Amino acid sequence: MFYQTSIKTVCVAAVTFGLIAYAMLGGYFAREIVIEIALLAMLAIALDFLAGYGGMISLCHGAIYGVGAYIFGATTALSGTDPWLAALAAIAGTALFGWIVGAITANVGGIFFIMATLAFGQMAYVIVFESRALGGDDGLAGVGRFDLSAVGVNLNDSLQFALLCVAGMLLAYMVAATVLRSSFGRTLSGIHANEDRMQALGLSVRTHKANAFAISGAIAGAAGMLAAQHTQYISPEYLVWTLSGEALVVVILGGIGTLAGPVVGAALLVTLEHFIGGYTDRWHMFIGAILIVAVMAGRRGLFGEIEHRLSRRSETKTEAGIHA
Amino acid sequence: MSGTEFWATQFLNGLQLSMLLFLLSVGLTIIFGLMHFVNLAHGALYMLGAYIGVSIAMWTDNYWAAFFGAPIGVTIIGIALYTGVIKRMRKEGPMSQVLVTFGLIFVIVDLVRIVWGSIALGIPTPEILQGQVSIFGISYPAYRMFIIALGLAVMAGLSLMLARTSYGAMLRASVENGEMASAMGIDVEKLLFSVFCVGCALAGLAGVVAAPVFSATPAMATDILIPTLIVVVIGGLGSLTGAIVGSLIVGFIQTFGAVLLPSFSSILVYILLAGTLIIRPEGLVPARK
Amino acid sequence: MLEVRNLCKNFGGLAVAKNISLSLKKGERRVVLGPNGAGKTTLFNLLAGTLTPTSGSIILGGRNITRAPVEKRARLGLARSYQKNNLFEGLTVRENLGLAATTASGRTASLRCCAHDGAEMQDIIAEVAEQVGLSDSLDKPVSSCPYGNRRQLEVGLALAARPKLLLMDEPTSGVGPNMIDAFDKLIHALPRDLTMLIIEHDFDLGFNVADSITVLNYGEVVFEGSPEATRQSREVKEIYLGDWNHA
Known part of the structure; x- marks a missing residue:
């Protein structure tokens, strides 16, 4: 079950301040990295919410991110819809997409779930890829951005946009944390721990899983919506399966079922990507290798390991205190 | 081309796609039946089959060398993956194994890009299979006919082996009840290894026979993986009959969907998948009752 | 009945x-x-x-x-307890009983923070823990409870559903x-x-x-x-x- 421990708070705050500082002190390139980290962290938070606390390891979160980008991008670029309205549509649309995938797959466990989510993600990709109205393979340019000039924020400024993305990441974390601390979230953990018993106690497991998928989908969609605003251009690349893999790497590397871990994982992975990117453009190979090593090495992940060690130390301390 | 001829051609196209899907799904499904794990890198092995075939055909200038060499090459790679990665993950459970194979797709696809580049590479059709054959009163490319025949031959061979040989009996027993089978002295580990090898060989075979028709591209790893996964889910994981039924359904729906409902064709199989998961999540022909 | x-x-x-x-x-x-x-x-x-x-x-x-x-x-x-323990492993006794009580109360969809820890739920948890003799083990993880306590919790989960x-x-x-x-x-x-x-x-x-x-x-x-x-x-x-x- 999820508890907002002080380790989590410290860790998320540290990453947030680090990103803000880097964006403010660094130049344009630094801000691009900050945006990349913030958006990947949002996507990974969405995935960890579902996979770490609900036991549903989805391989279509990359596609949901892309669906969010497309709903926002297509409505602003094609019909000139107000960006706020478009953002709302993107979040609602991805929640609906998540809910449907969740409802369809709720009866099947483990491996079937993985295969089915991979397939439905690919379905979204194929639909976008083949749709002429959405620009097909070429994608769409002319995607809008939020207008925050009323409060004195100019999002065409790279620093201010980067700060918006960091705010988005923080908000995503808080939404996920709040939901996980609620009865809804505890119940989700209950399903993860023992689905049959929850049903025997009177829970409609299927509805609950679908709803959880919808919440997770909305967070992933919000990240995609910000990504579309960032590049102001959308293409089927936003929905490609490798992004789901990248999100999974972030979650496993950071620590699945820790919520704060994905934030750390995203910062680490993007930094690593730019470091390795200086030597080779075969980044995907490293993603795959990291995923394999992270899965083979064990389950806790970086943040999970830190949390585990710290809590064990505090336990031994209290025990020592009692004996003394 | 008259109406009948058109439909006859489509029928054969559907059959040809079904056979490719069958060659891929049969390995996946039986491995699942034995160890409840799905090798998501199976599509990547198919891709490797195509590329290895391309290289062998280039060196030897002989299609048949590629035809026999590619499955062997893929099997060797498969054995390396199995012993190096998958087997070590046995204790961690099927879920971790699946995630590891997902990571393998990334690695293999990028390695292929490094070794063979990103452009499509083809294999010339062997001379003996160039031209057309006449069947049902229509003329149809001989090479595609060869794929159909090959698929049917593998199907018949595997069915006979499962039904008639003691190896087949052990396999069926282990899928039905693994614990019981090992208690009765069947070496499930050895069985598993041999099935994994056969699965890799068939994936490599599918890749090399597909190469003259579709060319080898890095995208083929995931392009074929999704329909193959849909085949095994629809058919029922772990069942040979399920793989046959599923391949035929998916192959024909994709082929005829493209003709009859062009604007929906690409999502028809996904609708089928969704329907199966809701109505009959155990698949049409489940391995266990 | x-x-x-x-x-x-x-x-x-x-x-x-x-x-x-x-x-x-x-x-x-x-x-x-x-x-x-x-x-x-x-x-x-x-x-x-x-x-x-x-x-x-x-x-x-x-x-x-x-x-x-x-x-x-x-x-x-209708509530049941099982012959083979069917608990929420990895969670504490309190969390186990809390899940059962909240699920039975039908408040599983609430997004209100900490609805699980409301006074009403705490009362049910305390009462059931008393009934099955687990009052002293509430904050122990199930995995570290002896077998007998797990059997008691098994019945406790059913009772917490009222x-x-x-x-x-x-x-x-x-x-x-x-x-x-x-x-x-x-x-x-x-x-x-x-x-x-x-x-x-x-x-x-x-x-x-x-x-x-x-x-x-x-x-x-x-x-x-x-x-x-x-x-x-x-x-x-x-x-x-x-x-x-x-x-």
Whole structure:
């Protein structure tokens, strides 16, 4: 079950301040990295919410991110819809997409779930890829951005946009944390721990899983919506399966079922990507290798390991205190 | 081309796609039946089959060398993956194994890009299979006919082996009840290894026979993986009959969907998948009752 | 409270429940006896909804639940505990009971922060923990609880759901004599208006807590009567052969 421990708070705050500082002190390139980290962290938070606390390891979160980008991008670029309205549509649309995938797959466990989510993600990709109205393979340019000039924020400024993305990441974390601390979230953990018993106690497991998928989908969609605003251009690349893999790497590397871990994982992975990117453009190979090593090495992940060690130390301390 | 001829051609196209899907799904499904794990890198092995075939055909200038060499090459790679990665993950459970194979797709696809580049590479059709054959009163490319025949031959061979040989009996027993089978002295580990090898060989075979028709591209790893996964889910994981039924359904729906409902064709199989998961999540022909 | 009429269940050609009829009054404590493989757990699975009967009907509190899904039956007040521990591993005893209490209260969809920890839920958790004797172990992870405590929690999960009908499948399965006494007290201390159906292999405990007894054999009801009548039944004796004398 999820508890907002002080380790989590410290860790998320540290990453947030680090990103803000880097964006403010660094130049344009630094801000691009900050945006990349913030958006990947949002996507990974969405995935960890579902996979770490609900036991549903989805391989279509990359596609949901892309669906969010497309709903926002297509409505602003094609019909000139107000960006706020478009953002709302993107979040609602991805929640609906998540809910449907969740409802369809709720009866099947483990491996079937993985295969089915991979397939439905690919379905979204194929639909976008083949749709002429959405620009097909070429994608769409002319995607809008939020207008925050009323409060004195100019999002065409790279620093201010980067700060918006960091705010988005923080908000995503808080939404996920709040939901996980609620009865809804505890119940989700209950399903993860023992689905049959929850049903025997009177829970409609299927509805609950679908709803959880919808919440997770909305967070992933919000990240995609910000990504579309960032590049102001959308293409089927936003929905490609490798992004789901990248999100999974972030979650496993950071620590699945820790919520704060994905934030750390995203910062680490993007930094690593730019470091390795200086030597080779075969980044995907490293993603795959990291995923394999992270899965083979064990389950806790970086943040999970830190949390585990710290809590064990505090336990031994209290025990020592009692004996003394 | 008259109406009948058109439909006859489509029928054969559907059959040809079904056979490719069958060659891929049969390995996946039986491995699942034995160890409840799905090798998501199976599509990547198919891709490797195509590329290895391309290289062998280039060196030897002989299609048949590629035809026999590619499955062997893929099997060797498969054995390396199995012993190096998958087997070590046995204790961690099927879920971790699946995630590891997902990571393998990334690695293999990028390695292929490094070794063979990103452009499509083809294999010339062997001379003996160039031209057309006449069947049902229509003329149809001989090479595609060869794929159909090959698929049917593998199907018949595997069915006979499962039904008639003691190896087949052990396999069926282990899928039905693994614990019981090992208690009765069947070496499930050895069985598993041999099935994994056969699965890799068939994936490599599918890749090399597909190469003259579709060319080898890095995208083929995931392009074929999704329909193959849909085949095994629809058919029922772990069942040979399920793989046959599923391949035929998916192959024909994709082929005829493209003709009859062009604007929906690409999502028809996904609708089928969704329907199966809701109505009959155990698949049409489940391995266990 | 519970009316079971002509319940049958076949697996292919194998009949695992044959024409079972039962009637439980509100507050009645019925113990189900029978040798291994008599179909006791199958009966529970049919009542709780994890198996669907081939024919027959189940009426709970006047409502026909023969084909109702598991969760619907639970919401109508049916709770069960399992012969094999079926707990939320990895969570604490408090979290286990909290999940059961909240789920039964129907507040699982609430997004309000910490709704789980409300005073009302805490009261239920404390009360149930008291009933099953786990008040001192509330903050222990289930995984570090001894087996006997886990058995108590197994029943606790069912009780935290505040049921009207409680199905207990061998609550004392695998525990020692001290724990059997504890369960005897536990069951006696439960409110008298709670209807119970208990599968029990420990005869002393069974006869001690039962208002009435049903004996199953080969999926059929072979005897029904008071504990006293059961003790004297020739038919029941034959089923258990020599074992009976130990009781």
